[in-house]
C-alpha cells in the first residue's frame with residue numbers, strides 16, 4: 001500500500017473544535033446560541049441514529065438543538081405546518097428534515113417549504129441555484145466536506161482534472177459545482193457513461209458517489225491520484241465504500257477510507273452551515 005490514508009475523523013474533530021470556539025464567540029456577541037432544528041418522521045433505525053448523532057454534535061458544539069419527532073402517519077399538512085413554524089422561529093437558524101420521508105408525503109413539497117436562508121442541508125433549489133451562479137447560500141454538507149479534505153490534502157486544486165462519479169442532487173452535482181469553483185477541469189460520470197475506466201484513469205481527483213460496493217477498481221486509478229470515496233454501502237462484510245480500497249490504495253497518492261473518511265465530515269459541515277446561518281441572521285461577520 002502506498003497511498004496516504006486521509007483521516008476524515010481527525011479532520012472532522014478539528015473542524016468541530018474550531019466551530020465550538022467560534023460558537024462561543026458568537027454567543028458572546030449575539031447573546032444567544034445558534035439553533036438547529038431537526039425533524040424526524042417515523043422511527044426508521046438508520047434515520048434515528050443520524051438524528052441522534054446530529055443532536056449530540058449540535059449540543060457538543062455549544063448550539064441549541066431542537067428535535068421534533070413526528071409519528072409515521074403524520075399528514076403532509078401537519079409536517080408543513082411544523083416547517084412553517086420553524087421558519088418563523090427566531091431561535092432557529094437551521095432546519096433539517098431527515099430523509100427519506102414516508103411514501104404518503106411529497107418530499108419536494110416539504111424540502112422546498114424550508115426557508116432557503118435556514119436550509120443548512122443546502123437541498124433547496126434556491127441554494128442549488130446560488131451554488132451554480134456563485135452566490136452565497138448553503139452548500140450540501142457531504143460535498144463540501146469532500147472539498148475540505150481535498151484542499152487539506154492537495155492545497156490549491158487549480159487546473160487539476162477531476163472526475164465525479166454520480167450526478168445526484170445531494171452529492172454528485174454539487175460536488176461538480178464545487179470542484180469547478182476551485183478551477184478544476186470537471187467531468188461528471190454516471191450510469192450511462194461509456195468506458196468509465198478510461199474516464200477515471202485520466203483524473204487527478206476521483207470522487208465516487210455511486211452506492212455500488214467496490215465498483216471503482218484499483219487499475220482504473222491514475223498513479224498518484226487522490227481518491228475520495230463518498231459511498232456508504234452496508235454489506236455482509238460491514239460498511240464499505242464505492243472504491244475497491246485495497247486495489248486503489250496501492251496506486252493512489254491519497255485515499256479516504258470507509259468508514260472514517262468522508263462520513264464524519266458531513267455532520268461537522270452541517271454545524272458549520274448552522275453557525276454561518278446564525279451569523280448571517282444576527283448580522284455578525286463570520287470569520288472562517
Ligand code: NDP
Nearest residue numbers: 142166167168171190191209210211230231232262263266
Ligand atoms: P444516488 O443513488 O442518488 O445517485 C447515484 C449516482 O450514481 C447516480 O447518478 C447514478 O447514475 C450513478 N451510478 C449508479 N450506478 C452507476 C454505475 N454502474 N456506473 C456509474 N455511475 C453509476 O446516490 P447518492 O448520490 O445519494 O449517494 C451516493 C453514495 O454516497 C451512496 O452510497 C450513499 O450512501 C453515499 N452517501 C454518503 C454520504 C456521507 O455522508 N458520506 C451522504 C450522502 C450519500 P444515474 O444518474 O445515471 O442513475
